[in-house]
Amino acid sequence: MTFLSVITYLGIFVFALAGAFKARGARLDVFGGLVVAFVSAYGGGTLRDLLLGVRPLTWLNDNLAFTLVFAGTTVTFLVKDRLNNFRRTIFFTDAIGLGLFTAAGIEVAIQNGANELxxxxxxxxxxxxxxxIADIFCGYPPVLLRRGELYATACAIGGIIFILLNKYLSTTTNLDLVICVVLVVAIRIYSKRRRLMLPEI
Structure with a gap:
């Protein structure tokens, strides 16, 4: 298993957790939680593969990936009475997932011949x-579009650093992936705590 695969599988599990927690907040049943966990873990990667022309989609016939989604949903169900700060749990799992999937998404695109931009x-x-998609399914205002959230911006900043390291410095791809993950998570958390936001249009 490559380091990129490890990053991807970790992202799937973490985003499945985040999706299942959102489903629990929306008071969905176990099946609804599994559906939301699935779209949270696979939605972005599926759209990426479609745009890149990757066939078959990377998650098709991947039993480990589906097992991780199921495990994330199960963990959420088991700890439902043990979380003191539910919103904070969603935020941190989502932030970690952002970092993991930003790095994995960029590297997959590079491997499939996409240019830097x-x-x-x-x-x-x-x-x-x-x-x-998970926010829409649960009836929440999408975090991606919410004012005062450095969400996609955090991903873009970490991604730009990843591309610059990959192109201009002699660092290894694995190190670049780790740096990208850490940067995205750190920017997301720091911006939330400091209430940093983009100016209005």
């Missing part, structure tokens, strides 16, 4: 569109 866009799509 398009790879960056693919990374942002991979990281954000699953959460967007």
């Amino acid at each position: 398009y790879s960056l866009i693919m990374g942002v799509i991979t990281a954000t569109f699953g959460g967007l």
Whole structure:
């Protein structure tokens, strides 16, 4: 298993957790939670693969990926009475998922021949569109479009650093992936705590 695969599988599990927590907040049943966890974990990557022309889709026939989605939903069900700060749990799992999927999305796009700009866009799509669909399914205002949230922006900043490291420095791809993940998570958390936001249009 490659390091990129490890990053991808971790992202699937973490975003499945985030999706299942959102479903629990919306008071869905177990099946609804599994559906939301699935779209949260797979939505962005599926759109990326369709845009890149990847066939078959990377999650088709991937039993480990589906097992991780099921495990994330099960964990959410088991700890439902043990979380003191539910919103904080959703936020941190979502932030970690953003970092993992931004890095994985960019690297997958590069491996499939996309240029730097398009790879960056693919990374942002991979990281954000699953959460967007999950928010819509649960009836929440999408975080991606919410004022005062450095969401896609955090992904873009981390992705730009990843591409610059990959292109201009002699660092390894694995190190670039780790740096991208850490940067996206750190920017997301820091911006939330400091209430940093983009100016209005």
